[in-house]
Amino acid sequence: MTEPRSAASSPPRPLLVRFGAMGDLVLVQPMIRLLSERFGAPVDILSAGGWVRPLYEGQPGVGEIFLLKKRKLPWWLSAEKRALLAGLRARGPRPVWYCDFDEKLLPLLARAGLGDDCVVRARAVGMRDGEHLVDFHQRVALQMPERFAAWTAFRSQTRTAGLTSQSDSQPNSQPPDGEHARGVHEAGSAQDEHISQAMQDPTLHISPAMQADVKDWLGSHQWLGRPLILVQAGNRRTMRTGVRRRMSTNTKWWPEENWAAVIRMLAGRHPEAVILLVGAPPEADLNDELLQRAGVPSAFNVATELPIPRLLALQARAAGMVTVDTGPGHTAAAVGCPLVVLFGVADPVEIRPRGGCTPVHVLQAFREGRPDMTAITVAEVTQAWDRLSLRAGANAT
Secondary structure, three states: OOOOOOOOOOOOOOEEEOOOHHHHHOHHHOOOOOHHHHHOOOOOEEOOOOHHHHHHHHOOOOOEEEEEEOOOOOOOOOOHHHHHHHHHHHOOOOEEEOOOOOOOOOOHHHHHOOHHHHHEEEEHHHHOOOHHHHHHHHHHHOOOOOHHHHHHHHHHHHHHHHHHHHHHOOOOOOOOOHHHHHHHHHHHHHHHHHHHHOOOOOOOOHHHHHHHHHHHHHHHHOOOOEEEEEEEEOOHHHHOHHHHHHHOOOOOOOHHHHHHHHHHHHHHHHOOOOEEEEEOHHHHHHHHHHHHHHHHEEEOHHHHHOOOHHHHHHOOOOEEEEEEEOEEEEHHHHOOOOEEEEEOOOOOOHHHOOOOOOOEEEEEEEEEEOOOHHOOOOOHHHHHHHHOOOOOOOOOO
Protein backbone atom coordinates (compact mmCIF):
# COMPACT_ATOMS: atom_id res chain seq x y z
CA MET A 1 0.00 0.00 0.00
CA THR A 2 1.32 3.49 -0.85
CA GLU A 3 1.02 6.16 1.83
CA PRO A 4 -0.70 9.17 0.27
CA ARG A 5 1.51 12.13 1.03
CA SER A 6 2.12 15.35 -0.86
CA ALA A 7 5.68 16.44 -1.52
CA ALA A 8 4.90 19.69 0.25
CA SER A 9 3.94 17.97 3.48
CA SER A 10 6.41 17.15 6.22
CA PRO A 11 8.45 14.04 5.47
CA PRO A 12 7.63 10.90 7.44
CA ARG A 13 9.78 10.82 10.55
CA PRO A 14 11.69 7.53 10.87
CA LEU A 15 11.64 5.53 14.09
CA LEU A 16 14.62 3.36 14.99
CA VAL A 17 14.09 0.62 17.58
CA ARG A 18 17.31 -0.58 19.24
CA PHE A 19 17.73 -2.01 22.73
CA GLY A 20 21.07 -3.12 24.12
CA ALA A 21 24.22 -1.80 25.76
CA MET A 22 25.85 1.56 25.08
CA GLY A 23 28.17 0.11 22.43
CA ASP A 24 25.19 -1.33 20.56
CA LEU A 25 23.62 2.11 20.32
CA VAL A 26 26.86 3.75 19.19
CA LEU A 27 27.10 1.26 16.33
CA VAL A 28 23.73 2.36 14.89
CA GLN A 29 24.80 6.02 14.68
CA PRO A 30 25.74 5.82 10.96
CA MET A 31 22.31 4.29 10.33
CA ILE A 32 20.68 7.26 12.06
CA ARG A 33 22.70 9.62 9.88
CA LEU A 34 21.73 7.75 6.72
CA LEU A 35 18.01 7.65 7.54
CA SER A 36 17.97 11.34 8.51
CA GLU A 37 19.63 12.24 5.20
CA ARG A 38 17.26 10.07 3.21
CA PHE A 39 14.07 11.45 4.78
CA GLY A 40 15.24 14.99 5.45
CA ALA A 41 13.96 14.60 9.00
CA PRO A 42 15.34 13.68 12.42
CA VAL A 43 15.17 10.04 13.49
CA ASP A 44 13.30 9.14 16.67
CA ILE A 45 14.77 6.39 18.86
CA LEU A 46 13.01 3.77 20.98
CA SER A 47 15.41 2.19 23.44
CA ALA A 48 16.11 1.57 27.14
CA GLY A 49 18.74 2.70 29.61
CA GLY A 50 19.45 5.91 31.48
CA TRP A 51 22.49 6.58 29.30
CA VAL A 52 20.59 6.80 25.99
CA ARG A 53 19.44 10.40 26.36
CA PRO A 54 22.81 11.75 27.58
CA LEU A 55 24.46 9.92 24.68
CA TYR A 56 22.13 10.99 21.87
CA GLU A 57 20.25 14.15 22.85
CA GLY A 58 21.51 16.99 20.69
CA GLN A 59 23.34 14.71 18.25
CA PRO A 60 22.78 15.60 14.58
CA GLY A 61 19.88 13.76 12.99
CA VAL A 62 18.34 12.60 16.29
CA GLY A 63 14.77 13.51 17.17
CA GLU A 64 12.69 12.32 20.11
CA ILE A 65 13.97 9.56 22.39
CA PHE A 66 11.46 7.11 23.85
CA LEU A 67 12.59 4.83 26.68
CA LEU A 68 11.00 1.65 28.02
CA LYS A 69 12.29 0.53 31.40
CA LYS A 70 10.27 -2.71 31.60
CA ARG A 71 9.82 -4.30 28.20
CA LYS A 72 8.48 -7.63 29.51
CA LEU A 73 5.35 -6.26 31.18
CA PRO A 74 2.21 -6.61 29.01
CA TRP A 75 0.90 -3.29 27.81
CA TRP A 76 -2.27 -3.44 29.92
CA LEU A 77 -0.12 -3.64 33.09
CA SER A 78 2.46 -1.07 32.00
CA ALA A 79 1.71 2.64 32.28
CA GLU A 80 4.83 3.51 30.27
CA LYS A 81 3.81 1.19 27.43
CA ARG A 82 0.35 2.71 27.33
CA ALA A 83 1.91 6.18 27.23
CA LEU A 84 4.20 5.07 24.42
CA LEU A 85 1.24 3.64 22.51
CA ALA A 86 -0.63 6.92 22.81
CA GLY A 87 2.39 8.89 21.65
CA LEU A 88 3.03 6.68 18.64
CA ARG A 89 -0.62 6.66 17.61
CA ALA A 90 -0.77 10.45 17.81
CA ARG A 91 2.13 10.74 15.38
CA GLY A 92 0.47 8.53 12.78
CA PRO A 93 2.04 6.08 10.32
CA ARG A 94 5.80 6.30 9.97
CA PRO A 95 8.62 4.07 8.72
CA VAL A 96 10.21 1.92 11.41
CA TRP A 97 13.57 0.14 11.46
CA TYR A 98 13.47 -2.60 14.08
CA CYS A 99 17.14 -3.41 14.75
CA ASP A 100 16.78 -6.05 17.48
CA PHE A 101 16.61 -9.73 16.61
CA ASP A 102 14.32 -10.11 19.63
CA GLU A 103 11.00 -9.07 18.09
CA LYS A 104 8.83 -9.07 21.20
CA LEU A 105 7.81 -5.44 20.74
CA LEU A 106 6.44 -5.88 17.23
CA PRO A 107 2.88 -6.51 18.54
CA LEU A 108 3.09 -3.26 20.52
CA LEU A 109 4.08 -1.36 17.38
CA ALA A 110 1.23 -3.01 15.46
CA ARG A 111 -1.18 -1.93 18.16
CA ALA A 112 0.10 1.62 17.63
CA GLY A 113 -0.74 1.39 13.93
CA LEU A 114 2.78 0.47 12.79
CA GLY A 115 2.14 -2.90 11.20
CA ASP A 116 4.28 -5.06 8.95
CA ASP A 117 4.00 -2.67 6.00
CA CYS A 118 5.63 0.07 8.12
CA VAL A 119 8.50 -1.97 9.54
CA VAL A 120 11.90 -3.14 8.31
CA ARG A 121 13.01 -6.04 10.51
CA ALA A 122 16.74 -6.59 10.97
CA ARG A 123 16.09 -10.24 11.71
CA ALA A 124 14.48 -10.68 8.30
CA VAL A 125 17.42 -8.99 6.57
CA GLY A 126 19.92 -11.23 8.38
CA MET A 127 23.63 -10.76 9.06
CA ARG A 128 26.26 -12.09 6.70
CA ASP A 129 29.24 -14.15 7.86
CA GLY A 130 32.07 -11.87 8.91
CA GLU A 131 29.93 -8.74 8.69
CA HIS A 132 30.45 -5.88 11.11
CA LEU A 133 27.34 -4.53 12.84
CA VAL A 134 27.91 -1.07 11.36
CA ASP A 135 27.79 -2.51 7.85
CA PHE A 136 24.81 -4.70 8.72
CA HIS A 137 22.83 -1.78 10.11
CA GLN A 138 23.46 0.24 6.97
CA ARG A 139 22.20 -2.63 4.83
CA VAL A 140 19.10 -2.67 7.01
CA ALA A 141 18.76 1.11 6.53
CA LEU A 142 18.81 0.64 2.77
CA GLN A 143 15.66 -1.49 3.02
CA MET A 144 12.39 0.41 2.81
CA PRO A 145 9.01 -0.39 4.40
CA GLU A 146 6.47 -1.19 1.71
CA ARG A 147 4.17 1.60 2.78
CA PHE A 148 6.81 4.30 2.22
CA ALA A 149 8.72 2.97 -0.80
CA ALA A 150 6.93 5.27 -3.25
CA TRP A 151 7.51 8.35 -1.10
CA THR A 152 11.27 7.78 -0.84
CA ALA A 153 11.48 6.95 -4.54
CA PHE A 154 9.77 10.25 -5.33
CA ARG A 155 12.13 12.18 -3.01
CA SER A 156 15.16 10.48 -4.54
CA GLN A 157 13.98 11.18 -8.10
CA THR A 158 13.32 14.86 -7.50
CA ARG A 159 16.52 15.32 -5.47
CA THR A 160 18.58 13.69 -8.21
CA ALA A 161 17.00 15.93 -10.86
CA GLY A 162 17.55 19.03 -8.72
CA LEU A 163 13.79 19.61 -8.53
CA THR A 164 13.18 19.20 -4.81
CA SER A 165 12.65 22.89 -4.06
CA GLN A 166 10.40 23.30 -7.07
CA SER A 167 8.21 20.32 -6.20
CA ASP A 168 8.05 21.43 -2.58
CA SER A 169 6.37 24.61 -3.77
CA GLN A 170 3.58 22.61 -5.46
CA PRO A 171 1.05 21.49 -2.83
CA ASN A 172 -0.70 19.12 -5.22
CA SER A 173 2.43 17.12 -6.17
CA GLN A 174 2.03 13.44 -5.37
CA PRO A 175 4.55 10.61 -5.14
CA PRO A 176 4.40 8.13 -8.01
CA ASP A 177 2.37 4.99 -7.74
CA GLY A 178 2.43 1.34 -8.80
CA GLU A 179 5.05 -0.18 -11.10
CA HIS A 180 6.65 3.19 -11.87
CA ALA A 181 7.12 3.83 -8.15
CA ARG A 182 8.91 0.53 -7.67
CA GLY A 183 11.23 1.20 -10.62
CA VAL A 184 12.21 4.65 -9.34
CA HIS A 185 12.74 3.23 -5.86
CA GLU A 186 15.35 0.83 -7.19
CA ALA A 187 17.28 3.70 -8.80
CA GLY A 188 17.07 5.66 -5.56
CA SER A 189 18.53 2.75 -3.62
CA ALA A 190 21.73 2.90 -5.67
CA GLN A 191 22.14 6.55 -4.74
CA ASP A 192 21.50 5.76 -1.07
CA GLU A 193 24.16 3.04 -1.27
CA HIS A 194 26.62 5.75 -2.25
CA ILE A 195 25.49 7.91 0.65
CA SER A 196 25.96 5.04 3.10
CA GLN A 197 29.58 4.51 2.02
CA ALA A 198 30.32 8.18 2.67
CA MET A 199 28.84 7.86 6.17
CA GLN A 200 30.37 4.54 7.07
CA ASP A 201 31.51 4.79 10.70
CA PRO A 202 30.12 6.19 13.97
CA THR A 203 30.81 9.85 14.62
CA LEU A 204 29.63 11.61 17.77
CA HIS A 205 29.41 15.39 17.88
CA ILE A 206 30.96 17.36 20.76
CA SER A 207 28.88 20.49 21.29
CA PRO A 208 30.39 23.82 22.41
CA ALA A 209 28.68 23.35 25.79
CA MET A 210 30.31 19.93 26.22
CA GLN A 211 33.69 21.38 25.25
CA ALA A 212 33.34 24.23 27.74
CA ASP A 213 32.26 21.87 30.53
CA VAL A 214 35.18 19.48 30.16
CA LYS A 215 37.64 22.35 29.82
CA ASP A 216 36.40 23.86 33.08
CA TRP A 217 36.55 20.46 34.75
CA LEU A 218 40.11 19.78 33.56
CA GLY A 219 41.12 23.27 34.65
CA SER A 220 39.75 22.67 38.14
CA HIS A 221 42.11 19.69 38.42
CA GLN A 222 45.01 21.57 36.78
CA TRP A 223 45.18 19.03 33.95
CA LEU A 224 44.74 21.39 31.01
CA GLY A 225 47.67 21.37 28.61
CA ARG A 226 48.95 17.96 29.65
CA PRO A 227 48.53 14.80 27.54
CA LEU A 228 45.59 12.70 28.74
CA ILE A 229 45.65 8.90 28.71
CA LEU A 230 42.46 7.07 29.62
CA VAL A 231 42.05 3.59 31.10
CA GLN A 232 38.71 1.75 31.16
CA ALA A 233 39.17 -1.46 33.15
CA GLY A 234 35.57 -2.04 34.20
CA ASN A 235 32.30 -2.97 32.57
CA ARG A 236 28.82 -3.55 33.92
CA ARG A 237 29.81 -7.02 35.15
CA THR A 238 32.82 -5.69 37.04
CA MET A 239 30.61 -3.37 39.06
CA ARG A 240 31.07 -5.92 41.82
CA THR A 241 33.67 -6.41 44.50
CA GLY A 242 36.18 -9.11 45.29
CA VAL A 243 35.61 -12.65 44.11
CA ARG A 244 32.21 -11.83 42.55
CA ARG A 245 33.99 -9.60 40.04
CA ARG A 246 36.02 -12.60 38.91
CA MET A 247 33.09 -14.97 38.36
CA SER A 248 33.22 -17.09 35.22
CA THR A 249 30.21 -15.19 33.84
CA ASN A 250 32.34 -12.03 33.64
CA THR A 251 34.10 -12.70 30.33
CA LYS A 252 35.53 -9.17 30.33
CA TRP A 253 37.53 -9.49 33.54
CA TRP A 254 41.29 -9.00 33.27
CA PRO A 255 43.40 -9.52 36.42
CA GLU A 256 43.88 -6.45 38.58
CA GLU A 257 47.64 -6.94 38.71
CA ASN A 258 47.70 -6.78 34.91
CA TRP A 259 45.89 -3.47 34.86
CA ALA A 260 48.26 -2.12 37.51
CA ALA A 261 51.21 -3.16 35.35
CA VAL A 262 49.69 -1.40 32.32
CA ILE A 263 49.20 1.80 34.35
CA ARG A 264 52.86 1.69 35.40
CA MET A 265 53.87 1.09 31.77
CA LEU A 266 51.87 4.12 30.61
CA ALA A 267 53.36 6.31 33.32
CA GLY A 268 56.87 5.17 32.41
CA ARG A 269 56.44 5.86 28.71
CA HIS A 270 54.60 9.16 29.20
CA PRO A 271 55.90 10.86 32.36
CA GLU A 272 54.35 14.17 31.28
CA ALA A 273 50.84 12.70 30.93
CA VAL A 274 47.89 12.47 33.29
CA ILE A 275 46.44 8.94 33.44
CA LEU A 276 42.71 8.95 34.14
CA LEU A 277 40.82 5.80 35.17
CA VAL A 278 37.35 6.31 33.76
CA GLY A 279 34.06 4.40 34.03
CA ALA A 280 30.65 4.55 35.64
CA PRO A 281 30.39 5.47 39.34
CA PRO A 282 29.96 1.81 40.47
CA GLU A 283 33.36 1.08 38.90
CA ALA A 284 35.13 3.56 41.18
CA ASP A 285 36.01 0.87 43.76
CA LEU A 286 37.76 -1.19 41.09
CA ASN A 287 39.68 1.89 39.95
CA ASP A 288 40.74 2.64 43.52
CA GLU A 289 42.08 -0.89 43.85
CA LEU A 290 44.03 -0.57 40.61
CA LEU A 291 45.56 2.74 41.72
CA GLN A 292 46.60 1.23 45.03
CA ARG A 293 48.29 -1.66 43.25
CA ALA A 294 49.95 0.55 40.63
CA GLY A 295 51.35 3.22 42.93
CA VAL A 296 51.51 5.85 40.18
CA PRO A 297 51.19 9.48 41.43
CA SER A 298 50.11 10.77 38.00
CA ALA A 299 47.11 8.39 37.79
CA PHE A 300 43.67 9.38 39.09
CA ASN A 301 40.24 7.80 39.51
CA VAL A 302 37.55 9.98 37.90
CA ALA A 303 34.74 7.43 37.58
CA THR A 304 32.44 9.44 39.86
CA GLU A 305 32.98 12.68 37.93
CA LEU A 306 32.03 11.70 34.38
CA PRO A 307 28.47 12.14 33.18
CA ILE A 308 28.31 10.82 29.62
CA PRO A 309 28.57 14.18 27.82
CA ARG A 310 31.74 14.98 29.79
CA LEU A 311 33.16 11.53 29.08
CA LEU A 312 32.70 12.07 25.33
CA ALA A 313 34.31 15.50 25.48
CA LEU A 314 37.18 14.09 27.56
CA GLN A 315 37.76 11.30 25.05
CA ALA A 316 37.83 13.91 22.29
CA ARG A 317 40.80 15.55 24.07
CA ALA A 318 42.70 12.36 25.01
CA ALA A 319 45.95 11.21 23.44
CA GLY A 320 44.83 7.58 23.66
CA MET A 321 43.00 4.95 25.67
CA VAL A 322 43.31 1.35 26.85
CA THR A 323 39.96 -0.35 27.41
CA VAL A 324 38.08 -3.59 27.61
CA ASP A 325 35.36 -4.22 25.03
CA THR A 326 32.69 -1.95 26.46
CA GLY A 327 30.61 1.12 25.60
CA PRO A 328 33.25 3.80 26.30
CA GLY A 329 35.54 2.04 23.83
CA HIS A 330 32.96 2.63 21.10
CA THR A 331 32.40 6.26 22.07
CA ALA A 332 36.18 6.82 22.10
CA ALA A 333 36.52 5.60 18.52
CA ALA A 334 33.51 7.73 17.50
CA VAL A 335 35.22 10.94 18.74
CA GLY A 336 38.66 10.12 17.29
CA CYS A 337 40.47 8.82 20.40
CA PRO A 338 43.12 6.18 19.48
CA LEU A 339 42.68 3.03 21.52
CA VAL A 340 43.80 -0.47 22.39
CA VAL A 341 40.82 -2.76 23.04
CA LEU A 342 40.92 -6.05 24.96
CA PHE A 343 38.28 -8.53 23.80
CA GLY A 344 36.88 -11.54 25.63
CA VAL A 345 34.44 -13.96 24.00
CA ALA A 346 32.73 -11.42 21.72
CA ASP A 347 33.76 -11.48 18.07
CA PRO A 348 35.75 -8.33 17.20
CA VAL A 349 35.05 -8.94 13.51
CA GLU A 350 31.41 -8.05 14.24
CA ILE A 351 31.64 -5.45 17.01
CA ARG A 352 35.12 -3.91 17.18
CA PRO A 353 35.00 -0.13 17.75
CA ARG A 354 35.08 1.88 14.54
CA GLY A 355 35.49 5.59 13.97
CA GLY A 356 36.68 6.48 10.50
CA CYS A 357 40.43 7.13 10.66
CA THR A 358 40.65 6.53 14.42
CA PRO A 359 43.49 4.05 15.13
CA VAL A 360 42.06 0.98 16.89
CA HIS A 361 44.22 -1.99 17.90
CA VAL A 362 42.22 -5.05 18.97
CA LEU A 363 43.64 -7.81 21.16
CA GLN A 364 42.06 -11.23 21.61
CA ALA A 365 43.69 -14.40 22.95
CA PHE A 366 42.64 -18.02 23.28
CA ARG A 367 42.95 -20.64 25.99
CA GLU A 368 42.27 -24.27 25.09
CA GLY A 369 40.80 -23.13 21.79
CA ARG A 370 38.35 -20.65 23.29
CA PRO A 371 38.51 -16.84 23.48
CA ASP A 372 39.67 -15.81 26.95
CA MET A 373 40.57 -12.26 27.94
CA THR A 374 42.75 -13.51 30.79
CA ALA A 375 45.05 -15.10 28.19
CA ILE A 376 46.04 -11.64 26.91
CA THR A 377 49.42 -10.71 28.39
CA VAL A 378 50.67 -7.36 29.64
CA ALA A 379 53.45 -7.61 27.08
CA GLU A 380 50.88 -7.85 24.26
CA VAL A 381 49.06 -4.76 25.53
CA THR A 382 52.38 -2.92 25.76
CA GLN A 383 53.31 -3.87 22.20
CA ALA A 384 49.93 -2.75 20.90
CA TRP A 385 50.23 0.56 22.74
CA ASP A 386 53.70 1.16 21.33
CA ARG A 387 52.29 0.68 17.80
CA LEU A 388 49.38 3.05 18.39
CA SER A 389 49.48 6.48 16.72
CA LEU A 390 48.64 8.81 19.62
CA ARG A 391 47.12 12.26 19.26
CA ALA A 392 49.41 15.15 20.12
CA GLY A 393 48.13 18.47 21.45
CA ALA A 394 44.50 17.39 21.81
CA ASN A 395 44.28 18.79 25.37
CA ALA A 396 45.46 22.27 24.52
CA THR A 397 44.61 25.11 26.90
